Each structure stands twice: as structure tokens, then as C-alpha cells.
Amino acid sequence: MAHVRLGVLPLDTVLPTITMHGYTILDDTVTIEVNHTDVIATDPDDVALYRALTDRLWDVAAEGDDARTLLARVATHAPH
Template identity: 50%
Template sequence: MAGSRIVSVELYGVPEIAQSADYAGYVTNAAGADLLDRIRRQSVLYDATARVEILIGESALRSRACPRPVMRGQNARLAALTELRHVRLGVLPRHVDLPTITLHGYTIVDDTVLATIDQSVITVADAGGVAVYERLTKTLWTSAIQGDQARALLRKAAR
């Protein structure tokens, strides 16, 4: 996943860009070369020239979609990402009334949106369509916690 700006939003699962290898292998059944490709696409997380935003719902952190040890490792990975200066990671707490909602995850890569619906990816490239996702993202960020609060919630969810 290359781009100078990447914004990934998922309320019910961990965005692909932030998935640990164990989590990705478990929830996608990816293995071998497929799993390695998924993990390689995350190299942008370590590119200091890229701007990365990850917005995730607390429900995803408490999911029973994988064994508890896998989820603990996943949450530890997310906590580590909060320490990267060019990565903005936010969590939407369950107790917060959201000002809007999305029923599917999506990733904005520069001026294109990749909306994931089940196993299908829909590309939105027209300016009006991208603007809808930009507004949705901006609105969701108003309810997100970040930094120390996000790390505390990640630790709590990992128990």
C-alpha cells in the first residue's frame, strides 16, 4: 500500500495496514506468500515521509474473531504504532455516541478510496465520492481517543 497519505478506518476489525502477522493469518486465512505480501504492504508505516492515519473501533479490539493471545499481540502492535511520529492512531470507544457511522471499512490512499465490503474492494476515485469519505473520517475523528488514552484502552482490551 503505497501513498504519501493513507487513512484507514475500520470499526469492526483491525485495518490491514495495522494487522500483526498472527492476526492477519487468523482472520484472513492468509498463509505463506499471501501473508508475506500483506505484511510487506505495511512498510509505509515506517516511511517517515508518509502520513498515516488509523482509526479503529474499540469493538475491533475486543473481538473474539481470533484467540485471546493473538488479540493481545495485535493490541500490543497497535500500541507500538502510537509511538511513531508520522502515524496518527485513534480509537473510537464503545461508550461514546458516534456522530456518524460507516458499515464498512475503507482506506484513503492519496486521492482514492478503497472501500472493503466483505471480500470485495470498491474503488472510489471521483472527487465528490472521495470528499464523502473525507468528511466521514473527519467527523469520526472528533470522537476518537489518541495517545495515552488510546494506549490505556489497548492495554485494557488486551486483558
């Protein structure tokens, strides 16, 4: 699917940033998943913050053949 980007953050990678919660960016809206609810952010500065966090994570994510190699290595060591 041309509109989907998949990356894997290897466990041994030093992350350039972390968040204490999950989030989803869709167009100009960020849905932030906190313990008891979701928070919807549409303020351009908030959206820009989450885009910047995501860009920093993409910088260290394995993609394409690197991601496939990593996942295959993990799969061979997974308990069956």
C-alpha cells in the first residue's frame, strides 16, 4: 500500500526521543492515548510537536530490507 509506511524500532537502538503514551497522526489531528481516555490535538503547534517526535523516531527505524531482516531474525529466536 503506497500510503502506508512501516518501520521497526530495534530493541538495541538508542531512541532519540520517547513518549509515555501512544499517539496517532491523521492529517492535521493527533489522537493521544493516555491511561483513561484519548486526547484530540488539532492546534498546529501540537501537531508539529508530534510530527517532529515521529520524524526523530523514523531516523532510527529499520525499514524495507533492514526491517525484514530484523523481523526474520526475531522470528527464528521466538519460542514456538
